[in-house]
Amino acid sequence: MKKSIPYLLLLLTFYSCQTKTIDADLIITNGVIWTGNESQEYATSMAVKDGKIIAIGEEEDVQSFVGATVTPVDLKGQFVVPGFIDAHVHLMTGGRSLLNVDLKDADTPEEFSRRLVGFAKTLKPNEWILEGNWDHTLWGGELPHKDWIDEGTEDTPVLVMRLDWHMALANTAALKYAGIDKNTPDIEGGVIEKDEDGNLTGILKDNAMNLVLDRMPPMTLEQKDKSFQAATSYFLSNGVTSVHDVDGFNKDFESYSTAKRYRASDKLNVRIYAATPLNEWEQLFAMKDESDDWLKTGALKGFVDGSLGSHTAAFHDHYTDNEEDKGFFINTENDLYNWISGADKAGLHILIHAIGDKANHEVLNIYEKVIQENGARDRRFRVEHAQHLAPEDIPRFSELEVIPSMQPYHAIDDGRWAEDYIGSERIKTTYAFNSLAKANAMLAFGSDWAVAPAAPLYGIYAATTRRTLDGKNPNGWTPEQKITVEQALRAYTSSAAYASFDEDVKGTLEVGKYADFVVLSENLLLVEPTAIKEVSVLETYVNGKQVYKSK
Numbered sequence: 001m002k003k004s005i006p007y008l009l010l011l012l013t014f015y016s017c018q019t020k021t022i023d024a025d026l027i028i029t030n031g032v033i034w035t036g037n038e039s040q041e042y043a044t045s046m047a048v049k050d051g052k053i054i055a056i057g058e059e060e061d062v063q064s065f066v067g068a069t070v071t072p073v074d075l076k077g078q079f080v081v082p083g084f085i086d087a088h089v090h091l092m093t094g095g096r097s098l099l100n101v102d103l104k105d106a107d108t109p110e111e112f113s114r115r116l117v118g119f120a121k122t123l124k125p126n127e128w129i130l131e132g133n134w135d136h137t138l139w140g141g142e143l144p145h146k147d148w149i150d151e152g153t154e155d156t157p158v159l160v161m162r163l164d165w166h167m168a169l170a171n172t173a174a175l176k177y178a179g180i181d182k183n184t185p186d187i188e189g190g191v192i193e194k195d196e197d198g199n200l201t202g203i204l205k206d207n208a209m210n211l212v213l214d215r216m217p218p219m220t221l222e223q224k225d226k227s228f229q230a231a232t233s234y235f236l237s238n239g240v241t242s243v244h245d246v247d248g249f250n251k252d253f254e255s256y257s258t259a260k261r262y263r264a265s266d267k268l269n270v271r272i273y274a275a276t277p278l279n280e281w282e283q284l285f286a287m288k289d290e291s292d293d294w295l296k297t298g299a300l301k302g303f304v305d306g307s308l309g310s311h312t313a314a315f316h317d318h319y320t321d322n323e324e325d326k327g328f329f330i331n332t333e334n335d336l337y338n339w340i341s342g343a344d345k346a347g348l349h350i351l352i353h354a355i356g357d358k359a360n361h362e363v364l365n366i367y368e369k370v371i372q373e374n375g376a377r378d379r380r381f382r383v384e385h386a387q388h389l390a391p392e393d394i395p396r397f398s399e400l401e402v403i404p405s406m407q408p409y410h411a412i413d414d415g416r417w418a419e420d421y422i423g424s425e426r427i428k429t430t431y432a433f434n435s436l437a438k439a440n441a442m443l444a445f446g447s448d449w450a451v452a453p454a455a456p457l458y459g460i461y462a463a464t465t466r467r468t469l470d471g472k473n474p475n476g477w478t479p480e481q482k483i484t485v486e487q488a489l490r491a492y493t494s495s496a497a498y499a500s501f502d503e504d505v506k507g508t509l510e511v512g513k514y515a516d517f518v519v520l521s522e523n524l525l526l527v528e529p530t531a532i533k534e535v536s537v538l539e540t541y542v543n544g545k546q547v548y549k550s551k
Helices: 005-017 059-065 093-098 107-121 171-178 206-211 221-237 253-264 279-288 333-345 357-375 391-399 407-412 418-431 433-438 455-464 486-491 494-498 530-533
Strands: 028-030 030-032 046-047 052-057 079-082 084-091 129-134 158-162 167-170 189-194 200-206 240-245 271-277 296-305 349-354 384-387 403-406 517-520 536-542 543-548
Touching: 028 059, 046 059, 046 129, 052 059, 084 221, 084 494, 093 129, 093 221, 093 253, 107 129, 107 158, 107 200, 158 171, 167 171, 171 200, 171 206, 189 206, 200 206, 206 403, 206 543, 221 240, 221 253, 221 543, 240 253, 240 494, 240 536, 253 271, 253 296, 271 279, 279 296, 279 333, 279 403, 296 333, 333 349, 333 357, 349 357, 357 384, 391 433, 407 455, 455 486, 455 530, 486 494
Parallel strands: 030 079, 084 240, 129 158, 240 271, 271 296, 296 349, 349 384, 384 403
Antiparallel strands: 028 046, 046 052, 079 517, 158 167, 167 200, 189 200, 517 536, 536 543
8 A cells, every 4th residue: 555665766766867957847936835744844836747746946946947849837935745635535525515405504494394394396306305414503502303304395305414524314205215114223333313213314324324325226327426526616616626435335325346446537627535334344455456556445434423512422531411321332342343454454544433532432442453563564554533532542642543534624613512412521522632642643634524524724723722713711621631733733734744654755845745725815833723724725736736726
């Protein structure tokens, strides 16, 4: 999985010997380029050939590469950073959400219902309404009910997700389609919610959602293409040039197969690291490795627990608002150990979702056991989210060389209500960016899109200010967990590249690496962190080509 050094050395030697004869494809000058390279932190100019950087430094360093057919691009002092890497996206569902009903800011039950019923009127009979990404905390915490939407969606199956994708609302049409009624038993690792009379409410939690998802008609080729194109255009508009797609091989979405088609026709313009479900590790191991500069495999994504907002995150102690509830594991410890151990022996890269402190503790225990049993190697185990940590587990990330793959936007979103769920003590190590950084863990940042915006500038703002979305924490929610702008930038660039074994080819702007970079409206290292969310992406370049320009 790790890129070989000899090729890069050969490339550098070739260019260094040919400085008088090679004409660059792209020359940029007069920029403020933050390279991310600690040995050459800033530059003003850069030359690109065949998608890679061949010179970077001052203007005189690139002049020998200026040919008759290339006019240098004068950035006029604009700020440049390496292309952002989003280390955790749900690519196809995110793209589909851009084309579907948007419930993120529906702040009353009436508005929730109005949007769904209104959207149903735009569809043909039996077309599904999906995604949605609703947040019941916006209207006080009452979970939505199928009765809110059944009238007006009789011919439209509805399965709309809570924004964390660990709970969904299905209307009667969808429940009937899936064969779910009040006698359907709960599924292991999931809940079919019923009212006090035993009737379905339409709420399905975690694995119970699969009772509908597994029966839904597959996406058509046209739907896949529209969703994929919407997703990649959205990434580029936010300066995201690479993504780690944790649903890459999910059979319901098939983003990898879609990306593979685009790659074959040379139309792929975002680099993708596609993950396979952990329990299918043997199929991934048997699959021919077709990875290249644009589309890469080798990762496995698994789950320990659910989410805080759905009360399905697994904690050592009970939820503050429910003394009988500690959450639950989606998969058993035994299954997780067997899958992780087998996949690690096969040399595959393992990413495990863990939210609650008990879930994080358990996955670290399994990682530690597997390391002891399988021996030392460069494995770069990851914990996706690493959201609520027991204090004693924080140093274990560095000790075990486990990467906390985190999503800072969640902190300013969940911070509105998390203390109501887990109390004032546990939030001290919730989204513990600073504690992990001080413990020498390597933070890799992403978005969890479409759960949160795939906008690294918002993520940097969140990590450095921790100002919650409701405006009630102007000095930051658990402000001791803030980190610096430079730390956050590295988590979205060089550290995220390291988290996919790609640090030799991207994540910083250096000779021999991909010419993936972003031009921003302000210097992130000079503006106040509170102003970062107002900074805009002006241009995005991938492989030395401009793929986005703001209007």
